[in-house]
Amino acid sequence: MNPTTLKLCLMAVLSLVGIGLYGLMICRNLIKMVIVLQILVKAAALGLILAGQMSSQINLGQSLGITVIVADTIVAVVGMALAVQVQRRLGTLDVDALSSLRG
Amino acid sequence: MLEAILFALPILTALLAGIQAIRTRSLIRSALWLAGVSASIAVLFYMLGAHQVAVIELSVGAGLVTVLFVFAIGIAGAEIQPQRPIVPKTLAWVLILVAILLLAGFALPFATTVQHSTEPETTSVFWQQRGLDVIVQVVLIFCGVLGLLGVLAEEKAPLDQPMVDEIAAERERDLRNLEYQSSQSMVSSQQGQTR
Amino acid sequence: MATFLMLLTIGLPWIGAICVWWIGDRRPRWQHILATGFSVAAGAASILLLAFSSSGVALRIPVGGFFGDFTLVPDGLGVFLAVIAAVVGSLAVIFSVDYMRGKQQLGRYYALILLFIGAMAGLGLSGSLLFMFVFWEITAFCSYALISFHNDDPKAVAGGIKALIVTQLGGIGLLIGALIIRSQTGNYQILDFLANAASIQPSILNLIAFGFLAAAVAKSAQVPLQTWLPDAMEAPTPVTALIHAATMVNAGVYLLARFYPAFRDVPGWATSVVTIGLLSGLLAALMALVANDIKRCLAYSTVSQLGYMVYAVGTGSVFASQFHLLSHSVFKALLFLSAGAVIHIVGTRDMREMGGLGRDMPFVRAVFVIGSLALVGLPIANGFFSKELILEGGLMHGPRWAYIGMLLGAGITACYTLRMVSMVFYRKRGSVKASHDAPVAMRISLGTLSLGVFTTWLLAGAFGELLTGSLPYHQLQTSKTFDLALELLNAPATWLALLVILLGFALWMMHKQLKPLIVFLRPLSRIAENRFGFEHLNQGVIRIARSLSSVLRRTQTGQLNWNIVGIVGGLGIVLALLTWRI
């Protein structure tokens, strides 16, 4: 693989991670935070595929990528379920309202 | 160079979609932008030669997850949030820039393709060589499903409107209590300091 | 045999502790009987142990790589400490039968006292630094738990926690010393360390010496860590007598005496020890002069007397310090217990409310006066001989300025003792009255102890033999009791000291005429009442911890976004730290 492309892809991974972490710091809606987590997971999966590509073991990379996608889908589903439950019990999804545990 | 430009297209769309997913105020739109990220990443996967993952990403990432999100938003209601973030935006920017630039500094200049022993041509890596991953994944799915059941299962009837109000009122009371307590503790700590 | 007796001395009280706890608070009679039985048995075992003292390791149990061997060594110093703990302990337990009658949670009370007695004996007998530290900490724990025995009283709780934390802070010195010794000599055996001390690098030996000194200062309530002892007076009085007068506070002096041969030549060590002893001896005596709470007054006096012992170690008179330790445990236990009898009967600790109590409780008055004689250091009482021995040693081997200070201390001691006796038992009648004299069990322990005041000095010769016979690294100068007494009575220093003591008496007698002097001393007494500012220091540390804590608790915002900031920030910091490795 072309080194320029490689660096471009790596930059893409890092930027996506940056966007994701930024989103986690900025977003106040719980469901949106779960969405942002998914962006992070995409970045990680891309990173793994890229790693497979870099070490010329694309199938290994694919295998890891699939596992990550499936596993983190489960996490997202549980997260969504929790968010929905929060909405039901508290009537809001705002992070700020969800800060009774402090100090 | 041409290859780089070819790659840059899906990358740029992915980044743009990601930014939009964060910026938009509507939850539904945000979920749809996520699907956009997913789709462009799937294209990228394909270009990188990871064909199976590309398919899975399209079906699971762009398809299933989006549907689930839309479903969840439907249940929870597309609440519009106050715009002002809790963490100052500048702080978030600075932190992200520092962390990501440092990471890039560590990774980018030194990233090269390394030729290792070639792997078997079969596509059986997933099912056979990494079979244990699959088994653990099954455990994980079991836990996830059980978790979903546990969180959502309703033995009482789902909430009807009065109960929501009641809980909201309770929350109001709690919050007021909390504020009162924190102001009290502030006062007492100040008193402690002046003493 | 020695092994068996040692195990009995440590083990009997602990078994007793478990039994008393197990029996439960529904059968208080049995609790009294069991506690008395076990403590007296331990006392008997410890006395028998005196006959078997030797310098060798009597019991060795390997515990495992990092923990070395658990050893018991029945040498003179250790056996002596064990005897004091077990004997005074059993007397305190007997006293408690009356003192604690009808109180709640007796199981906890007796179990902790018995646990303490066993641990104190173990502290003396252990030949391994690690296990010495273990016993050291157990005694600190028991002291804490007993000080705050009346948990409903916030003052008692605060006092207990303060005692625990201050002694533990000092304990860090012992811990670090022990760890350094292990890293230098490869094991924790005290005997090995004393044998090889000269071969350890001086700078490291320095660290050990001052670490141990810190531990001793905290445990023996010496300046500047003395503030916990007055606050420890919230404990039930038998506990005070046992732990905060007769035994645990002696552990610091014991530690210094035990390791004196190793640290003797460390530059500055002996001077620091002398200085600390002098400061404690003088300042605490001044504080005793202005205290109005009878137990606090006695507590300051304890600090002051411990100062004498520390001073003695510093001037090289190890024997004198241990001899004074013996006398002091007897007469101070007596004083505390008789004060306890007074408090138990009249229900207050404030001396200003007392007065003229002597007529109602002649027995208590008699024993209290006997104890005071010894505290002041008048002839025939044991305190006289040991204190004179210390002063003589100080005159011969120590610096002159310190000797003068200690002599002055003797005068102040006389002054505050007389003040105490007159305020409580003589003077005109105060606002409280005593309904009866001390009951039987109290009389037994008070009587035994006052007998001890007149007799323990006769043991000087035997005690000296015990020490010289079993301590391979200490160079002690001892002689027969008779010679010792004769020598003391012939020494001019003794007469000088007695003169100073008489001056001290006179000072109190004329305190009404000495108005100008008192006016002159008033600022000093005010400072003394504030405990020379050490209390402020203490409070300051607590305040800083509290405000730091509240600042840090504000960072726990509970808002998820801020939590993520923590993660990203952490990543940034670690990466930034790693950049200089590229």
Added chain:
Amino acid sequence: MTYPSFLWLIALPLVTAPLVYLAGRLGKRIGQRVLAQGAAIASLLAAWMPFILASVELRIYGPHSFAAEAISLRLDGMGLLLAGLSLGLGTLVVLFSGSYMANEAGEEKYYAMLVAMIGVMIGLGCTGDLFNLWIWFEAMAVSSYLLVAFYRDQPASLEAGIKYLVQSAAGSVLVLLGIGLVLSQTGTLDLMEILTIAETSPLMLAAGALFLIGFGVKTALVPLHTWLPDAHAQAPSGISAMLSGVVIEAGMIAMLRSLLALTGVESLWGPLLMGFGALNMLAGNLLAFGQKQVKRMLAYSSLVHIGYMLVGLGITFYAGESGGAQGGLFHMLNHGLMKGMAFLAAGTLLYALHLSLGDHKPLLIADLAGAAKRYPIAALTLSLAVLGLGGLPPLAGFMSKWQIFVAGFETHNAWIGALVAFAALNSVFSLAYYAPLVNAVYRLEPSESVLSGKPLSGLMKVPLIVLGLATVAIGIWPALLDWLTVPAGATVLVGLGG
């Protein structure tokens, strides 16, 4: 083909977890609510058999691995230690939960998840493959989300659950990035191979940092710890015991395994671990100081103890002697026992004073006043636990701290000596918040909640007594656990090439 017994040890809880769930459903239908608990107990007791066999095998054959195609599972000291800890504490927690969870909906899910979580943690300790480690780690996280947010009607519990989920998911993404970097450079995921192949390069440094932070979220290193007090305080008490006693330790084992594979790359991991250790001790103590809720205070004290473990492990990483790691792992075991005991004892009191009355208020220290009179066992074990955590001898916590300190001084390094002194100072400081708890418990005047509390069932006391005896026994005879800690310490050394 023969399977080594540790495979059974991993598989048994994982296979029986669904059965536990089914038994619970069945029990619900026929009105036998204890069926789920019974099944869980049976499953864990059955797992003890392979555990004993595995420990015997480890002693006879030394560390041995089982290759499942490309992924190797490996039983070594560290894996056995984690297995022993999670199995031991897990069994006691299941015993304890009988009456604690009796009034809650969805017991069968609770027990099934608990059994699955134990199995997952055993697997996590035994894996020899970097990516496999991640997926076990993720499975552990997923299995604990529901357990944290088990009181799904309680807003506070949901709040704790979702915070926990978001933060650990963010952490796990960082781990994945690290795995990607390692894979791209070495071309392999096997930890042993990585150790031999890996060369010093900035990419590997970045990977190490990502592992440290990614796993550090679960291990609760200080700036990343914010989820911990919420999750530990809001979970049902049995789960608090598991989270604090085993789960964060499992996170630490995962971190160790990944960092050990990179020791050839960089020598800075040791000082970094020690630095985080010092930070954890200080911040944890300050945060726990002045805390009024019992469970929250205990949660913060977990931070402090993580600090001690990190110091011990950091010493070994730095100096290459096994003592520090052995001490750190010994402390891990002891912390599991003592913190487990503390949370269970606090849990019995919480149950008796609040929960059994249908009240989800947090347990305050003031509520405990005078508890000793009505609940002597719970009061005694709670006191024992906190005093042991504070490092008073002769309780287990003292011995492991001592061992860490000894190892620190063995290095003859002044900085490490100062760090040990700092750790000892923190140990004393911690008494400032542990001691008032003990005092409160033994007050004579009971609080209102104690007066109105319900009596306790006998079965709840059994785990407390077992843990209390263990704490004292280990304190008196620390060599009792050498069969677990010595091989575990040796494992760390193997990674360091010693």
